Amino acid sequence: MVKIWDFIKNHLIPIIAVVVVAIGVAFVGASHKETTAKAGRTPIVFWHEMGGPAEQALDKMVDNFNQSQSKYEVIPQYEGAYDEAVQKIIQSHGTSASPALFQSFDISTAQMMHSKYTTPVQKFIDEDHYDTSDISPVARSFYSNKGQQLAMPFNTSQPVLYYNATLLKKYGITPPSKSPSYSEISRVAKELYEKSHHKVKGMTMEIYGWLLEEALANDKTKLINNGDGHQGNPTKINVNNPNTVKFLKWIRTNIKSGDFVNYGSGASAETNEIAAFLADKLGIFVQSSAYIGQLTTGNKNKLGISYFPHPDGTKANGVGIGGAALWISNDKPEKVQKGAFEFIKYAESAKNQANWQVATGYLALNKNSQKQKALQNLYKKIPAARVPGEQLASAKPNNANSGILMEGMQLTRELEETAMETVYNGGNIDGALTTANKAMNANLTTTNRADKK
């Protein structure tokens, strides 16, 4: 025994130590490269999920911030898609690799709130006497709980209805009104399909839980109890309600009359519907306002935009937002957290929000952005680009259109999409929604039990 111990002490431990140190050095070396700031500045590591043109615009905004002052240096790091970034942020919390400031998407709000890994921005708003009244109320309410601002909305979009105005004119069809009803859209879609001799499909609606949730928001319907989670932790989900049925029945009617085309779900569905729209094979589709840039560059036709459709006989309640917010981690020193908030304030300014909308298609949140020259120029060039901003400004926040504050929204959305797929492929509406509802509630019960709520 003694001999073995000696052996372990004299030989094995040094070997293990060397291996561990070598691995450690490799890790530290790798992570250190990206997180050092210029001398005298406090580094603020900023994780985001903006790719493509949006990443370039964001990097420019960060550069300008770093040049505008000498106390902090924001270091942006791209972390891939929204869904996966959530787990990266949560699992790296408390380590030296974690970010000081991060972007996290709409449906992760309750998860971030329950994790208790962030400092609610309300603290810094109060300390700085920062006036938030210029920032869109419906966007702010999405990321707040019981009057406390948890995070600041950043890149914000809303679903809108796009239509090919040139094509409608060609066939002599009256375009939809600014805030159209379900039947109005059905009429336009059907006319386009018939008058083009079935060459152009009338409409599509991507199999996307977000769009189903927005249809409910616009119909003033809450998906879950306790005011869609804004008045307390939710305990019950009711997706099988008359208004979900109304929405799905509307789509079913269009599928039956042949004017509706199904592109499925996910990124490929979005690519396909845009490709078809630009190739004059599709007249109408509902999608995020963030696609406006892609739909105007290289489009020989006039683009028409209207609000998200609402059921017949009711007034539109206004849709909630999509996109993501900026959060401040609470595992960094006070000084770093303050610096992170300085950047948030900079990003929310009228000028930056205006430039952001022009570059990305995400909506300017600051109401003073509308007076900015960059945005005025955009509206002059593309008059329809004004519509999403107007829809955002017109929505009065209430529980139904302030997002669903519930943990496990990713799974809920998947189940919504499965139900939509069933209905689109001819399945029974009530059956699909009953199945979804049962699975959603079982998941919510487990989540609440695991969280001890």
Add this chain to the structure above:
Amino acid sequence: MLKSPASDSTSAPINRAETKAKIEASEKAFSLNAKDKYYALLFLGPSLLILGIFIFYPMFKTLYLSLFLTNTVGKPTVFVGLSNYINLLTSADYLNSLAVTMVYVLAVTALTIALGLLLASLASKKIAGIGFFRTLFSSTMGVSVSVAAIFWLFIFNPSTGFLSLISTWLHLPAIGWLTDPTWAMVAVIITTVWMNLGFTFLILFGAIQSVPTTLYEAASIEGASSRFQFFHITIPSISPTLFFVSIVTLIDGFKSFGLIDLMTKGGPTNATNMLVYRIYKDAFYSGNFAQASAEALILTVIIALFTLLQFKVLEKRVNY
């Protein structure tokens, strides 16, 4: 223990002492001295350490997590015993995933082997310009998953895709290749088989080339048809390779992830939601690490069973 031939002839007491000494000596000869132990641990230590950190620790952690519920931040909070497993194995959703995975894996393996064998036997014919076809048949080996997925997504596109253009031209009803649950599975199988074909072709072609030509010559003299030669000479001779390819394709089928993620994301209506893709979704989308751990362990058992089955059943028929 080494037995000395001399020990039999000596008297009992001496014999016993001598034997004891011999046993000790022989034990000593086979036991490790300090220096040997040092070298043994020196060489084994690093790999044991790395295996421990990256294989055994995650394995036990997965087992541990699968017996709990995990909260928002992925920490185990409530011990639930085997109920994660029971819930999974009684949920229609999970059983559906199991079923579609089986359909996918078996279809992919069977089609890959059948088509690979067909191409390999065609390519082994000695005709002019065969070199070009040999290169062509193995070309999908150089195609990455993402490229293959994007390539086939273009073909399957419902408005502008190649297949939709053909069906319009022939006045056939349009197929929702990636939006109809049945066809989505077909589309994914086609893409996977297409991707697998290059590697399978190359391996089987190599095996066919190494079958001695004398066997065929002898058969020809006997007057055996080329079909008879294929089934009675080629197949038995390449059976070890067929065995190898079938295992590799089967296990690869179970692990298929990139293609599903890029083409269907498990949809529509979970028609292509394979076991591996489910684990990923449950862990990294929904943050349900407990359930994902249970699913991972079930998958491990399934793959182990299949591999065992293949070794037991197929090995008997393999002509080494």
